[in-house]
Amino acid sequence: MTSSPTRPAPGPGPEAGEVIVDWFATAARDLPWRRPGVDGWAVLVSEVMLQQTPVARVEPVWREWLARWPAPSALAAASPAEVIRAWGKLGYPRRALRLREAAAAIAERHGDVVPSSVPDLEALPGIGTYTARAVACFGYGRRQPVVDTNVRRVVARLVHGRAEAANARAADLADIAALAPEDDDRAVRFSVAIMELGALVCVAGTPRCGACPVRERCAWRLAGSPAHEGPARRVQKFAGTDRQVRGRLLDVLRAASEPVDAAALEPAWDDPAQRARCLDSLLTDGLVEQTEDGLFRLPA
DNA sequence: CATTCGTGGCA
DNA sequence: TTGCCAAGAAT
Missing domain, CATH: 1.10.10.10 (Winged helix-like DNA-binding domain superfamily/Winged helix DNA-binding domain)
Structure with missing residues (x-):
């Protein structure tokens, strides 16, 4: 094995990203905020609503919000009571207040147009590392690594051979950037594609490896699908809290x-x-x- | 870095 | 029935 000059580095390699983009073309859900013509504001609203909240619960509320408040200035003009009621039962209602505050900041400081740069987005209330990059990438087509819980889980398995993701780290952004296609347009689609893979196939419970486009390159499967080592992640109680x-x-x-x-x-x-x-x-x-x-x- | 912050569907 | 968990952010 001493004369193997082009021995591939560990991990699935950059082709995995290309395969995931191609899979997305046929397997993607038709979600309303992914359709053509959806502007940065609509994408921002969707991303905030989707924080820790299932897609099915978000869809109807998102439609109502965009019909009622089609621009940031419109939401900023609403009262907190209106906004809290319109939030309905999405949960974590502080998100609704922060979204209204973000809308006011966008109306005042950005000419009523959602900013497209990550630093400007991260400066808005309720917009963190994930959401800022999601808006820049999905809303404005910017090449950005986007790391959410789905992506961390896919990378944990595909790249690192572990059953579960560790806590979020700065290195996550580098991990995902290494998998992204060179072509900018495909890299943008890759960001949403790998999230979709985690949401539909490489799920938290029992992953559907039979439907996975990169199962042959997955470090976790190649290692024999080892169980998670270490203590199980504590699940938050709710009743009585x-x-x-x-x-x-x-x-x-x-x-x-x-x-x-x-x-x-x-x-x-x-x-x-x-x-x-x-x-x-x-x-x-x-x-x-x-x-x-x-x-x-x-x-x- | 660990906690807190809602809600409801589903295995 | 009960536990898991769903596109995180702020502190």
Whole structure:
């Protein structure tokens, strides 16, 4: 083996990225925010709604939002109460407030046009490493590595031969950039394609390797599909947590057409101390406000 | 770097 | 039924 000058480096090699792009051409879901003519604003709204939220739940709300607020300035002009109600049950309603704040910043500082550069996007409230790159890439066709939970899982298996992804790291961006096709146009499609592969085939539960276009190059399969080493990732509890209580309180206020008193919030949760703590945190977050006469409502 | 922050479908 | 988990961000 000493005279093997062109021995390939470990890992699937750059052709894997090309194969994934070709797979995407036939396997991609027809999602509304991927269609031609969808602007940066619509893409930004979709990406924020999709944070930790399934596609099926986002679709109808996204359509309503874009019809109602077709530009950032329109959303910025809405009240927090309107925005929180329109957010419905997507979860993590602080996202709705931050999206409204981002819209105001875009209207004021960027001429009502969503910026296309990653630094400008990351400067907006609620827009982090992932979302900034997703908007630049999917919304504006910029060549950008885009790393979400799906991509980290695919790279963990395909490149590193591990069953599960580690925590997010800066090196993730380099990992994915190494797989991207040279051609810029294909590299842009690759960014969405590898996400799609993770969402449809290389899934968290039981991966559907039989349907995978790169199964023959996958380091994890080549290693015999070894089980995950180390401690299992802790799953967050929900029942009984402040998150559940906050959700219950917000439910009452979303349904109320007029400000309510503290007694009206009691049915939301039995424990008075936890109820009070959660109501206070909602006030701090700007998801609830108190009127002059001490009643509670969504911020007008 | 670990936690917190909603919600509901599904294996 | 219960646990898993779904295009993260902020602190």
